[in-house]
Amino acid sequence: xxxxxxxxxxxxxxxxxxxxxxxxxxxxxxxxxxxxxxxxxxxxxxxxxxxxxxxxxxxxxxxxxxxxxxxxxxxxxxxxxxxxxxxxxxxxxxxxxxxxxxxxxxxxxxxxxxxxxxxxxxxxxxxxxxxxxxxxxxxxxxxxxxxxxxxxxxxxxxxxxxxxxxxxxxxxxxxxxxxxxxxxxxxxxxxxxxxxxxxxxxxxxxxxxxxxxxxxxxxxxxxxxxxxxxxxxxxxxxxxxxxxxxxxxxxxxxxxxxxxxxxxxxxxxxxxxxxxxxxxxxxxxxxxxxxxxxxxxxxxxxxxxxxxxxxxxxxxxxxxxxxxxxxxxxxxxxxxxxxxxxxxxxxxxxxxxxxxxxxxxxxxxxxxxxxxxxxxxxxxxxxxxxxxxxxxxxxxxxxxxxxx
Amino acid sequence: xxxxxxxxxxxxxxxxxxxxxxxxxxxxxxxxxxxxxxxxxxxxxxxxxxxxxxxxxxxxxxxxxxxxxxxxxxxxxxxxxxxxxxxxxxxxxxxxxxxxxxxxxxxxxxxxxxxxxxxxxxxxxxxxxxxxxxxxxxxxxxxxxxxxxxxxxxxxxxxxxxxxxxxxxxxxxxxxxxxxxxxxxxxxxxxxxxxxxxxxxxxxxxxxxxxxxxxxxxxxxxxxxxxxxxxxxxxxxxxxxxxxxxxxxxxxxxxxxxxxxxxxxxxxxxxxxxxxxxxxxxxxxxxxxxxxxxxxxxxxxxxxxxxxxxxxxxxxxxxxxxxxxxxxxxxxxxxxxxxxxxxxxxxxxxxxxxxxxxxxxxxxxxxxxxxxxxxxxxxxxxxxxxxxxxxxxxxxxxxxxxxx
Numbered sequence: 001x002x003x004x005x006x007x008x009x010x011x012x013x014x015x016x017x018x019x020x021x022x023x024x025x026x027x028x029x030x031x032x033x034x035x036x037x038x039x040x041x042x043x044x045x046x047x048x049x050x051x052x053x054x055x056x057x058x059x060x061x062x063x064x065x066x067x068x069x070x071x072x073x074x075x076x077x078x079x080x081x082x083x084x085x086x087x088x089x090x091x092x093x094x095x096x097x098x099x100x101x102x103x104x105x106x107x108x109x110x111x112x113x114x115x116x117x118x119x120x121x122x123x124x125x126x127x128x129x130x131x132x133x134x135x136x137x138x139x140x141x142x143x144x145x146x147x148x149x150x151x152x153x154x155x156x157x158x159x160x161x162x163x164x165x166x167x168x169x170x171x172x173x174x175x176x177x178x179x180x181x182x183x184x185x186x187x188x189x190x191x192x193x194x195x196x197x198x199x200x201x202x203x204x205x206x207x208x209x210x211x212x213x214x215x216x217x218x219x220x221x222x223x224x225x226x227x228x229x230x231x232x233x234x235x236x237x238x239x240x241x242x243x244x245x246x247x248x249x250x251x252x253x254x255x256x257x258x259x260x261x262x263x264x265x266x267x268x269x270x271x272x273x274x275x276x277x278x279x280x281x282x283x284x285x286x287x288x289x290x291x292x293x294x295x296x297x298x299x300x301x302x303x304x305x306x307x308x309x310x311x312x313x314x315x316x317x318x319x320x321x322x323x324x325x326x327x328x329x330x331x332x333x334x335x336x337x338x339x340x341x342x343x344x345x346x347x348x349x350x351x352x353x354x355x356x357x358x359x360x361x362x363x364x365x366x367x368x369x370x371x372x373x374x375x376x377x378x379x380x381x382x383x384x385x386x387x388x389x390x391x392x393x394x395x396x397x398x399x400x401x402x403x404x
Numbered sequence: 405x406x407x408x409x410x411x412x413x414x415x416x417x418x419x420x421x422x423x424x425x426x427x428x429x430x431x432x433x434x435x436x437x438x439x440x441x442x443x444x445x446x447x448x449x450x451x452x453x454x455x456x457x458x459x460x461x462x463x464x465x466x467x468x469x470x471x472x473x474x475x476x477x478x479x480x481x482x483x484x485x486x487x488x489x490x491x492x493x494x495x496x497x498x499x500x501x502x503x504x505x506x507x508x509x510x511x512x513x514x515x516x517x518x519x520x521x522x523x524x525x526x527x528x529x530x531x532x533x534x535x536x537x538x539x540x541x542x543x544x545x546x547x548x549x550x551x552x553x554x555x556x557x558x559x560x561x562x563x564x565x566x567x568x569x570x571x572x573x574x575x576x577x578x579x580x581x582x583x584x585x586x587x588x589x590x591x592x593x594x595x596x597x598x599x600x601x602x603x604x605x606x607x608x609x610x611x612x613x614x615x616x617x618x619x620x621x622x623x624x625x626x627x628x629x630x631x632x633x634x635x636x637x638x639x640x641x642x643x644x645x646x647x648x649x650x651x652x653x654x655x656x657x658x659x660x661x662x663x664x665x666x667x668x669x670x671x672x673x674x675x676x677x678x679x680x681x682x683x684x685x686x687x688x689x690x691x692x693x694x695x696x697x698x699x700x701x702x703x704x705x706x707x708x709x710x711x712x713x714x715x716x717x718x719x720x721x722x723x724x725x726x727x728x729x730x731x732x733x734x735x736x737x738x739x740x741x742x743x744x745x746x747x748x749x750x751x752x753x754x755x756x757x758x759x760x761x762x763x764x765x766x767x768x769x770x771x772x773x774x775x776x777x778x779x780x781x782x783x784x785x786x787x788x789x790x791x792x793x794x795x796x797x798x799x800x801x802x803x804x805x806x807x808x
Binding site: 002003005006010361363364365366377378379381382383387390391392393394395399400401402403404 | 433434441462466467468469470471472473474475476477486487490491493496497746748749751752753754755756776777780781785786
């Protein structure tokens with residue numbers, strides 16, 4: 001990012017505190033009957049009051065028209081370019097189930113598959129075995145396979161036919177071709193290193209592939225082998241303390257968001273399972289950090305379910321609890337989402353979504369409600385999500401002047 | 405910049421004239437008592453009338469959240485990328501005091517410092533000696549040190565402990581490490597060439613360092629040596645005549661802005677010290693140029709002083725004199741600033757600031773006032789300052805079609 005060239009010269013640590021509230025999937029589309037979006041329908045007096053006293057705008061998660069997954073959506077909110085800094089699918093799978101990853105570990109998505117003894121892939125999902133069966137197989141494999149060529153191998157159940165694999169050891173690099181032929185009736189593809197640094201990873205995975213087949217040969221299950229996908233490592237990026245001189249904390253209920261926050265070096269506050277407990281945690285840790293990422297998940301889940309009314313309700317619930325942040329003092333607050341999840345679409349979408357920035361140095365504009373159409377009139381205009389962190393740093397007076 | 409790839413093919417010289425009015429630090433923040441910004445408070449009928457008849461918008465000086473110094477602020481307004489094209493601090497110091505610089509000269513900021521005979525830096529500012537003492541020392545040194553290794557050395561007083569040094573000669577490059585240890589009680593750092601081209605500059609500076617110490621050894625002053633900082637050269641860029649085919653003039657009252665204008669090849673119109681005299685100069689030279697950069701300084705100075713009322717007054721004064729530009733014919737006029745300087749902050753800031761573009765080919769929008777919040781509603785939206793020059797060229801019909 002262009003910021004990288006100048007940030008080290010202008011960033012400074014100060015006492016001011018920054019709060020980033022992410023209402024996951026907050027943006028929506030009009031209800032076909034009422035013509036109003038979820039936010040326009042909801043009674044959200046606190047968010048509206050905040051919008052009225054803040055600078056508002058719309059934020060584009062990645063690029064116009066691009067619908068982000070949770071990874072890119074959050075990486076952008078954390079001030080990294082979501083296209084330059086991609087988190088591999090193996091890493092995301094591990095983060096999603098809360099598996100800790102070290103900088104040098106290799107993370108892989110695994111599919112249990114039905115594979116014939118002569119290596120033909122008969123069913124890429126092993127008949128979508130039940131999660132319980134997956135757990136039994138994983139515990140059997142974990143018993144038999146602990147180390148290959150000096151590399152520690154761990155296998156974790158995700159669900160149904162899906163698992164995650166972590167390789168821990170020296171000299172591992174992730175540029176390795178996958179064995180998944182993508183089509184059934186085809187043989188397993190050979191696992192090859194795509195650069196010389198990745199030879200060892202390829203060797204370990206080839207051995208793992210055959211040891212798994214050997215171990216499952218006589219077991220009563222459709223899972224007869226493993227397809228390796230999304231072979232990856234944590235991205236090599238500067239974390240929040242080095243990049244922004246921030247001591248940062250993540251308050252979230254789901255492993256995925258804690259995981260992405262961990263990738264950028266945030267401390268993870270554990271034990272939150274409701275919005276109420278998240279706000280409680282924020283109050284509790286307020287004195288110990290200078291950056292807080294507060295993630296509210298359910299707005300997204302109900303959007304994905306296509307449940308317009310439930311999404312409205314959860315927005316109202318969030319609004320009630322969020323009012324408590326008024327009791328705490330922040331140099332700058334942003335309230336936004338990582339992407340839109342319109343109930344109408346039952347999925348993430350590319351639509352720009354509301355953003356407000358509250359600070360003593362923010363010009364309040366004409367926006368009176370925290371909605372898509374109102375925020376479109378705001379003084380911040382339309383920005384990209386990756387810019388938000390730099391605005392927060394500016395509004396919290398943590399950036400020196402660039403150039404004399 | 406992306407424009408560089410196509411500009412040479414589409415730029416053309418024409419008779420139309422362009423005026424760029426820069427109200428330094430024009431943007432502001434709401435007064436805590438009234439809720440109105442400086443521009444919203446000021447009676448500026450001419451600027452408002454211009455806004456009403458123009459296309460308006462907000463301009464981001466560098467990047468969202470980045471507060472520019474005068475160098476990057478103006479380089480962007482002149483159509484160069486302010487991150488790619490950085491002006492070194494030594495060059496800015498020279499420009500700020502009006503020292504002429506050639507393309508191949510090395511410019512350096514100097515600090516007179518108290519340095520022990522065994523090279524320990526005791527006081528990096530030599531007790532902030534008075535400017536008069538600085539002048540005496542500079543004249544003594546200038547007497548004794550005129551040339552080193554065939555390179556012409558000139559030293560200029562800036563103020564207090566600060567001076568500027570210019571090296572003129574062949575084969576000089578600025579990639580040289582600084583001798584400033586940054587901390588007191590530490591020895592001078594060795595001056596080293598950071599690339600092979602810069603060996604000669606390093607040699608000259610090492611000799612200059614010891615000759616200055618020798619010359620000041622027995623003088624009754626705390627200044628016992630020189631710290632060299634911001635060793636730099638003019639940026640290697642195309643000037644206005646080559647880049648834009650424009651014959652351009654700068655009307656400004658302060659050396660810094662004349663200096664930056666000179667970097668991009670403008671002719672400097674000397675002898676202006678008030679807004680009135682600047683407008684007079686514009687009328688006088690109107691026939692001789694096709695691009696005019698008119699810089700009004702005091703809006704920034706009063707912002708930096710935190711003097712809200714004085715900033716309002718100077719905006720009103722500028723408004724009165726600027727009305728005279730209506731008598732002259734321009735193909736395109738832009739009125740904007742290089743950055744905001746809110747009185748509330750007593751400093752430059754990152755906030756986007758008002759911009760209007762007036763031309764027979766500009767669509768007047770709903771904006772009725774030349775203010776931050778009104779211009780936010782304008783048809784130009786939010787653009788980056790580095791785009792303004794290309795818009796001016798377009799509105800003045802100096803750009804051909806790109807592609808067939």
